[in-house]
Amino acid sequence: MSHRNRQPIALISLHADPAAEVVKQDVGGQNVYVRNVGEVLAKLGWQVDMFTRKANHNEPTIVQHSPDCRTIRLSAGPEKFIPKNDLLEYLPEFLEAFLKFQSKEGTNYPLVHTNYWLSGWVGLQLQELRNIQLIHTHHSLGIVKYQAAGYQPPIAETRLAIEKQVLEQANCVVATSPQEQEALRKLVSEIGEIQVISSGTDISNFRLLSKTEARLKLGFDQSENIVLYVGRFDRRKGVETLLQACGNCQAKSQGNFRLVITGGEDPHSESDREEEKIKLLAQELELTENILFTGRLDHDILPFYYAAADVCVVPSYYEPFGLVAIEAMACGTPVVASNVGGLKFTVIPEETGLLVPPHDIDAFSVAIDRILTDDVWARKMRKQASLRVRQNFSWAYVAGQLSDLYRCLLARSIMNEQLWHLHLPTRWSSNVPELEVSAV
Ligand code: UDP
Incomplete structure (x- = not known):
């Protein structure tokens, strides 16, 4: 398969496998989001690799969704279900497996979109090691969740610290609603770039029926x-x-x-x-x-x-x-x-x-x-x-906005340093030069 004209990008969804069947236990919104966004981004011209942790040794390591969109299951910890809150210790192994995969394939991902704080930690490490554009979607915010629940589990301190660091250091955090944007600003940090791009649904499947x-x-x-x-x-x-x-x-x-x-x-x-x-x-x-x-x-x-x-x-x-x-x-x-x-x-x-x-x-x-x-x-x-x-809320609309954001960030990263200090345009596609290397 040739991807010569396509810009490779990595979506990381460490605990929520985009290739998992929706009927499976504990499959929720994040799996659905990453898979649909990935599939439409591929239709828009990107080469999309979605990385997740292998949580079942019987499942294939690579699932090809379409010619330019696949899920790659990396080994990190035992190949069995592990609750989210127990995954922290396997993050370095996941990072190592990601880097190994990248060098084995000879692929360089200039843009990495991480999902949930566990993947966010991996993204922060990649940002230290490589020249990448880091985009992050929280899906769930610790501070809001703990306030609603009225208690904090032992993992809370680590999670809150990583969520703050991701907001402050990622090139852009995607909030799925203005309410999330407000919570990020008020409760997590005043620093860091946030764009609101909602989540979506498959409107050809979820449609008006009698x-x-x-x-x-x-x-x-x-x-x-x-x-x-x-x-x-x-x-x-x-x-x-x-x-x-x-x-x-x-x-x-x-x-x-x-x-x-x-x-x-x-x-x-x-x-x-x-x-x-x-x-x-x-x-x-x-x-x-x-x-x-x-x-x-x-x-x-x-x-x-x-x-x-x-x-x-x-x-x-x-x-x-x-x-x-x-x-x-x-x-x-x-x-x-x-x-x-x-x-x-x-x-x-x-x-x-x-x-x-x-x-x-x-x-x-x-x-x-x-x-x-x-x-x-x-x-x-x-x-x-x-x-x-x-x-x-169609996936086409959502992924189109993400695609514009990616293009803008990649273009910005190759532009002169001064542009870093300019405000991003609200409509991403305007003023943004096409990338030479990309078919997008
Ligand atoms: N879902 C499903 N079958 C079920 C129950 C839920 O396919 O029996 C899907 C539902 O259609 C939706 C997702 O699981 O796409 C739940 O996402 P939501 O954002 O509402 O909640 P989360 O599980 O992410 O907290």
């Missing part, structure tokens, strides 16, 4: 009020708030009510206990008969679940971006979400759904009831929600 047909396909009752939750079973996702809210819903007391819970347990983390807790609470609230647990579902079938639902609820206590909200909106399903993080950016209150304070059981019940009982308004929101996603 509710009637979706229900027929899934065998759901046409007359039922259906509330949907999609996500990992993790305490911070707020499933308990949702259960309690559903217990109070008028729609529930009038019968004809179903809560569909889609998501997976993860035997390696606390998630399995979370599922147990959720099921116990459902029993206590006498909701068991109203709940359908589907388990983890693939993206092929998920659009039908979104389309079949009257409302999708995202009750997270903390949500850096929240892909589920835009997937649901893309399928025309109004969203009731917590008024936190990226959800404040994606969900437009009264137009594409409703925002309510996290943990506020009554506010969730009222919001869910409002949507379930106003069909005309719900239909209007359906159109507005799907339009919002098509216009602002």
Whole structure:
């Protein structure tokens, strides 16, 4: 395979394998983001290598997604699942494996885009060793997460220090919402360049579908009020708030009510206990008969679940971006979400759904009831929600903005020193010379 005319770039997603199947346990937004961004960047002309840690010795070392986009699984630590918080000790091994791979292939990556603080550490070391442009997406910010959780695990100090260093030293940090940008500035550091480029979704998959047909396909009752939750079973996702809210819903007391819970347990983390807790609470609230647990579902079938639902609820206590909200909106399903993080950016209150304070059981019940009982308004929101996603959150749009940013940074790096002190243009593609070496 010849990449002579393409500019190679490396995306590093150490703990979240971009080639992992979405149905697998503990696969979340970061895997989806890196894979989709990587694939579109390749279509835009880059040669994209996505690096992750090999977490299963039976899986291939290299997965080719398209001729110019692949996932490379590097050996660092035992080739088995290791929880995120235990990966720190394997970072130097990952760095070494990355450098070895690079020299074996004779490839030089002038631009490295790291994802999450673990990969960020690797990026910082590469920046010391090589002349690279370092771009970083946090996906989740320690300081915000710990504030929401009300406690700090032992790893917290290291994580917070690395997140600060990455913000101050990377050539650019990508915030996926203005809310994240604000948190980075206020809570992490005043130093460092930040650009807002949102996350996205596959709008050819998550699209407007007929509710009637979706229900027929899934065998759901046409007359039922259906509330949907999609996500990992993790305490911070707020499933308990949702259960309690559903217990109070008028729609529930009038019968004809179903809560569909889609998501997976993860035997390696606390998630399995979370599922147990959720099921116990459902029993206590006498909701068991109203709940359908589907388990983890693939993206092929998920659009039908979104389309079949009257409302999708995202009750997270903390949500850096929240892909589920835009997937649901893309399928025309109004969203009731917590008024936190990226959800404040994606969900437009009264137009594409409703925002309510996290943990506020009554506010969730009222919001869910409002949507379930106003069909005309719900239909209007359906159109507005799907339009919002098509216009602002397609992967083509997101990766196009990243591509412009990369070009600008690479161009800037080869320009005269003085340009470092100029402010970057808000529209990246303007004023930026094409790179001679690149087909982009
Ligand atoms: N997801 C899925 N099947 C499931 C549950 C979740 O494919 O059964 C996907 C979901 O469609 C979304 C991602 O997992 O793309 C979750 O991303 P989000 O940003 O909402 O949350 P995270 O898991 O990153 O905290």
